[in-house]
Amino acid sequence: MFFDVFSNIGLGLTVAASLQNLAYCSIGALLGTLVGVLPGIGPVTTVAMLLPISFTLEPTSALIMMAGIYYGAQYGGSTTAILINIPGEPSSVVTSLDGHQMARQGRAGPALGIAAIGSFFAGCVATFVIAFGAPPLAKLALQFGPAEYFSLMLCGLVAAIVLARGSVIKAIAMVVLGLLFGLAGSDVNSGIRRFTFGIQGLADGIEFVALSMAIYGVSEVAVNLEKKEEEVATVGVVGSLLPTMAELKYCTPSILRGTVLGSILGVLPGGGALLAAFAAYTLEKKVAKAPRNFGHGDIRGVAAPESANNAGAQTSFIPMLTLGIPSNPTMALMIGALMVHGITPGPRVMTDRPDLFWGVVASMWIGNLMLVVLNLPMVGIWVKLLRLPYRMMFPMIVGFCCIGAYTINTNITDIWVMAFFTVFGYFCLKLDCEPAPLILGFILGPMMEENLRRALLISRGDPGVFLQSPISIAFLVAAAGLLLIVAAPAIRAKREEALAE
Amino acid sequence: MNFKTTLRAMIAAPALCLMASAAFAQAFPNKPLRLVLPYSPGGIIDYVGRTMANALSGPLGQPVIAENRPGAGGITGTDTVARSAPDGYNLVLMDPAIVINPTLQPSMPYDLFKQLATVSIISTSPEVVVVAPELPIKNIADLVAYGKANPGKLNFASAGIGTTPHLAGELFKQRTGIDATHVPYKSIGQSYPDLMSNKVQFAFSSIAGALPFTADNRVRPIATSGTKRSSVYPDLPTVQEAGLAGFEVDLWLGIFAPAGTPADVVEKLNDAIQTVLKDPETIKALAKVGVEPRGTSAKDGEAFLKNEFGKWKKVIEDGNIKDQ
Numbered sequence: 001m002f003f004d005v006f007s008n009i010g011l012g013l014t015v016a017a018s019l020q021n022l023a024y025c026s027i028g029a030l031l032g033t034l035v036g037v038l039p040g041i042g043p044v045t046t047v048a049m050l051l052p053i054s055f056t057l058e059p060t061s062a063l064i065m066m067a068g069i070y071y072g073a074q075y076g077g078s079t080t081a082i083l084i085n086i087p088g089e090p091s092s093v094v095t096s097l098d099g100h101q102m103a104r105q106g107r108a109g110p111a112l113g114i115a116a117i118g119s120f121f122a123g124c125v126a127t128f129v130i131a132f133g134a135p136p137l138a139k140l141a142l143q144f145g146p147a148e149y150f151s152l153m154l155c156g157l158v159a160a161i162v163l164a165r166g167s168v169i170k171a172i173a174m175v176v177l178g179l180l181f182g183l184a185g186s187d188v189n190s191g192i193r194r195f196t197f198g199i200q201g202l203a204d205g206i207e208f209v210a211l212s213m214a215i216y217g218v219s220e221v222a223v224n225l226e227k228k229e230e231e232v233a234t235v236g237v238v239g240s241l242l243p244t245m246a247e248l249k250y251c252t253p254s255i256l257r258g259t260v261l262g263s264i265l266g267v268l269p270g271g272g273a274l275l276a277a278f279a280a281y282t283l284e285k286k287v288a289k290a291p292r293n294f295g296h297g298d299i300r301g302v303a304a305p306e307s308a309n310n311a312g313a314q315t316s317f318i319p320m321l322t323l324g325i326p327s328n329p330t331m332a333l334m335i336g337a338l339m340v341h342g343i344t345p346g347p348r349v350m351t352d353r354p355d356l357f358w359g360v361v362a363s364m365w366i367g368n369l370m371l372v373v374l375n376l377p378m379v380g381i382w383v384k385l386l387r388l389p390y391r392m393m394f395p396m397i398v399g400f401c402c403i404g405a406y407t408i409n410t411n412i413t414d415i416w417v418m419a420f421f422t423v424f425g426y427f428c429l430k431l432d433c434e435p436a437p438l439i440l441g442f443i444l445g446p447m448m449e450e451n452l453r454r455a456l457l458i459s460r461g462d463p464g465v466f467l468q469s470p471i472s473i474a475f476l477v478a479a480a481g482l483l484l485i486v487a488a489p490a491i492r493a494k495r496e497e498a499l500a501e
Numbered sequence: 502m503n504f505k506t507t508l509r510a511m512i513a514a515p516a517l518c519l520m521a522s523a524a525f526a527q528a529f530p531n532k533p534l535r536l537v538l539p540y541s542p543g544g545i546i547d548y549v550g551r552t553m554a555n556a557l558s559g560p561l562g563q564p565v566i567a568e569n570r571p572g573a574g575g576i577t578g579t580d581t582v583a584r585s586a587p588d589g590y591n592l593v594l595m596d597p598a599i600v601i602n603p604t605l606q607p608s609m610p611y612d613l614f615k616q617l618a619t620v621s622i623i624s625t626s627p628e629v630v631v632v633a634p635e636l637p638i639k640n641i642a643d644l645v646a647y648g649k650a651n652p653g654k655l656n657f658a659s660a661g662i663g664t665t666p667h668l669a670g671e672l673f674k675q676r677t678g679i680d681a682t683h684v685p686y687k688s689i690g691q692s693y694p695d696l697m698s699n700k701v702q703f704a705f706s707s708i709a710g711a712l713p714f715t716a717d718n719r720v721r722p723i724a725t726s727g728t729k730r731s732s733v734y735p736d737l738p739t740v741q742e743a744g745l746a747g748f749e750v751d752l753w754l755g756i757f758a759p760a761g762t763p764a765d766v767v768e769k770l771n772d773a774i775q776t777v778l779k780d781p782e783t784i785k786a787l788a789k790v791g792v793e794p795r796g797t798s799a800k801d802g803e804a805f806l807k808n809e810f811g812k813w814k815k816v817i818e819d820g821n822i823k824d825q
Contacts, residue, residue: 044541044542045542047542048542048547048569051542051551052551052555141694142694142697142698143698144694145694145695145698145700146695146700186573186574188661188662188685188686188687189662189685190662191605191661191662191663191685198608200572200573200576200577200580200610201572201577203572203573203574203576203577204571204572204573323694324693324713324714325690325691325693325694326690329541329542332688332690333542335713336547336548336709339709339712339713339789339790340548340786340789340790342789344712344713344716345713346713346714346716346717346719347717347719348716348717409570409571409572410568410570411572411577450687454684454686457656457682457684458656458682458684458695458700458701460653460682
């Protein structure tokens, strides 16, 4: 078994290292980084546009290129999250929390560097996870039915409260608001449109990218405009470009934890990779060694989620390659591309087309290496960008955000949505309400509702369905445990207050 | 003399007309055309749309640009074309949702029969009935018998309220009298893990969605829903063969233009569509996702559209399916 895997990886490497495939891998990784950096144009659009070209390629080369775009975008997304607080991809929302703070303190270089290094390490580990663990992990993914998903999402939502710094009440309020915003649009179970106010452009709900760019990017511009130019924290001092050895050592446990979490959660189709970043950050906040400085530029707050989302992005290929189940729209496109080549994704790909399966797996490792080689020298260029005077920077940010929000669905409503959430985000900043729990509520809420109602439809309304599988029970117990952790200090404080009186 | 002039005029007039229309037709595609695909990238519409757009550029002599305009179950993209200039440069590719939406949605931004004209119904594609593999169901009769013997146990999956898989399931319930609970997913692909593990027992799925799972029997295909057998599943009987006379669910695709597009422009577009649908390359490309070319005339397409509209309206009303 062990020997098999190594000979298979050997086969994969010979496929992936052919000149042609190396070229497609680097094109994919480069394109991915680029679209990741540009807000609005994401991997889905890019892969869709390249689809007709891919029909003329060898299926292996096509898939290698598309995979490159996919993980390259994860990478590029964190660059904008760190530099200008605009998460290009949902999974880089978490990165912006500490990453952007670091940038404001003149430590953009180490933040970008640790993101690259953490991602690379996680990518390498995840490649081996796929190589060794694909079949058993695919089985695990199949055990997730609606009930299990619901419990997982519930656990994630409770974790969102832990995620916030400061007031628990505010965090809960933000989660609930996020849930409500997430409910807008057509309900999957009844087809009824909720909270759309008759606006056609809201029929599919509030666009995530518009919301996150508004709350993070544009709101911050608004806050900065209140200050005089000298006070605005564009980064005067750039500082060192790369993380120091000490910082690397300091981050190692975080990268390891993030990688493990990401590799596991990534296997679950539907939001796994995204949850991974949030989960890794939450875990760091709880277990990292003091001094903890999360939310104010703790480098571990970049290292852990970046490792997690890259590991998750990689292992989310497991359900696609072994089950034919896409984890996200980009993968749905890849499945489409494979079918056009007459390959039906599923368990037989590994045995029928080992060159394709192992070639793609090996190319991921090569691609990750390319990304590091590509991105580390770029760090210097990116950081220079931050020296732009703010009066030039903010119109650019607003402009890019508008273009980005519009191009996702070519829907003008999305720009209005962005305007609304900019105002909303501004007040949140003023009221000291963290947006991260809102984002998580916004993303998890609809998925949770969908799975809750599906589980109850199938069980004919019997809530016992959530206690029938060990996986579901485990998540529910974990959620209860997390809730206790959050509640405990509050309870203690209350008691002390009472005693003082 | 008089007779002669009349004769000449009689000959000349149609000839002139022909020349005029030829001149106009030559003038017609003098800039790129736009084919709106009202769904996100990745589905059948996307694939067929891009294939057709590519192929159509040949006979039309102008690039045809496929543009994804997803939203509101296809309404958003269709609406942009319904409102655009009726000059033949704005086209939309749609599936049966175009006739289902007006019945299901209480407020539509456009009137299907007043604002859109059929250029051609370009393709036909059956759905495939798949069942959870652990069930002892090998054919339609087994499925009906199982449903009757286990009332309240069956679930069927769909790609959402009012989608073809949903209404096909409803039609099946209405025709067979079995009871089954509808479990909607965001796409039919998402329902497969639950089908494989028998949480959901059957579904009417698109062939493209089913192929990865039927190829190695992770779900069991038992019938296809067309009037004749599918070339992808030649061994499977149709639901009609299995005893449900007249049962047909067709995941057809059609190209539509804004109403008021000049008849000769529509004709020119229809000719181009007919031409590419006879091209072996296109036929091969469509067959990969279980789609077969049809290519009706504009008139036949319009009649077909009306017929489909009535058919699904009845299923929706009989099943008391609501949506707001």
